[in-house]
Amino acid sequence: MIAPTLLAAALQAAAPLPSDPIEADWRPIPAEELMVITLAGDRQVIVRLAPRYAPEHVDNIRRLARARWWDGESVYRVQENWVAQWGDPTEKKPLPAGIVRVPAAEFDAPACDAAQRLKGPDPRAAITGYSADGWPLATDGKAAWLTHCYSMVGVARDKSPDTGTGAELFTPIGQSARRLDRNYTVVGRIVEGMSHLSALPRSGAEMGMYATAGERTPILSVRLASDLPEGDRPRFEYRATDNARFAAALRRREQPAEGMTGPGGLEICESLPPVRRAPAP
């Protein structure tokens, strides 16, 4: 094992690779697209919302956050190799004014939105790739939709055509949940604090719903970053994909790593484009 300080020094000394981002590749995520979930025990989970892909659901989610609807609710379902889910386990808490009760499915982004396409075939879509601002997409050549990768945030629902309001949300915590693609609405991605959900104790009860209230993880608050005082707002940046540097990173990732003999290739969920805390100004 190399000591971390030595490793950092070595990285700083190395010349940049064609696949390294330049500073301009890091773009700010608007504060109204960041949602801060504070769990008991001072655990914070940060969600990047996807209003361009799921405008109506994200509008609902913003109303729920502003109404402090999730405060006092919980993570009530953690199913091994499937999902962690939060909201109101009774599904009976009245929703705030202005919520669209049965929003339409939101799966129809323009297919041309994939700025960087993956080389290899995909078992579920003609093409997969990333949008310019780093979202993982699949497309059949006509429409495009966000994929249910590990750490993406989806809207739980009952039966079709109910697509859920956004009050009950989940994230895949194991092998990807892509069998939900174009079937459940994806509204975001967890960009920090994923382990506060992925490492929660699993429930052996049906569908991973905790059998007792004591097993649940309390949600202290859910706020949009834009609703927090300026000094308390988390600031994040995504790595833009519509440039030669990201393309080089992707081609590298599709090759077997140095000294490795594997077949190469990449599945859309294996390696989501980087998001980072904005450096101090």
Added chain:
Amino acid sequence: MIAPTLLAAALQAAAPLPSDPIEADWRPIPAEELMVITLAGDRQVIVRLAPRYAPEHVDNIRRLARARWWDGESVYRVQENWVAQWGDPTEKKPLPAGIVRVPAAEFDAPACDAAQRLKGPDPRAAITGYSADGWPLATDGKAAWLTHCYSMVGVARDKSPDTGTGAELFTPIGQSARRLDRNYTVVGRIVEGMSHLSALPRSGAEMGMYATAGERTPILSVRLASDLPEGDRPRFEYRATDNARFAAALRRREQPAEGMTGPGGLEICESLPPVRRAPAP
């Protein structure tokens, strides 16, 4: 939510589907292919070994278990969305007699071994499918190898061409680790108790190695089921795949579920063939 007892009654009353296994489809897993890892806190993890695919590594692993080499060691690495790893964190503990120090890579099962092939393309292999006895495989048409799905067990190693002895083992705990395919040797699959590894606290230290010994999860013992007294042996069965019932289950799985509008398709790691505790005789 339907109460579990009502649901069970409803399932019993329903006529069997063409995709339901018959009793003869359940085949016993030999006791010498089951390894019982007992962690502190009365947590058991059961591994099914794959001697047909990795004979030399599995031979090493059996020697290590018989020498009680892992007793008193630990799960010392848990990296978010990557792996949990166990063994000796110092890598200095002397190995028992008879261990092959640098076993050859074991990636070359006959390509014809995939009894059930998946329909869809795969980003990493010409063909993917399951062996008759339920192992997930990828093949380039010449050789076949086990895939690094969630819950599979791989052999940790340093640099190529060292392929590891089997003393340090890991399992993927997030999105699949298929970029290790045909590069690291796969020796088995966790068939019970996966959540005792997947829900462990993540380490934020380099490579997910716990920074302090106190964070590690102690391993009390590792035994082959065949070395336990007859009455203490866990008994497991796999679902055979080389029959029309499994084929029907697979085709069903590749379709969008009832009432669902998704694109269908299946990736080799999404849904490993079932393994169950043997019913009481």
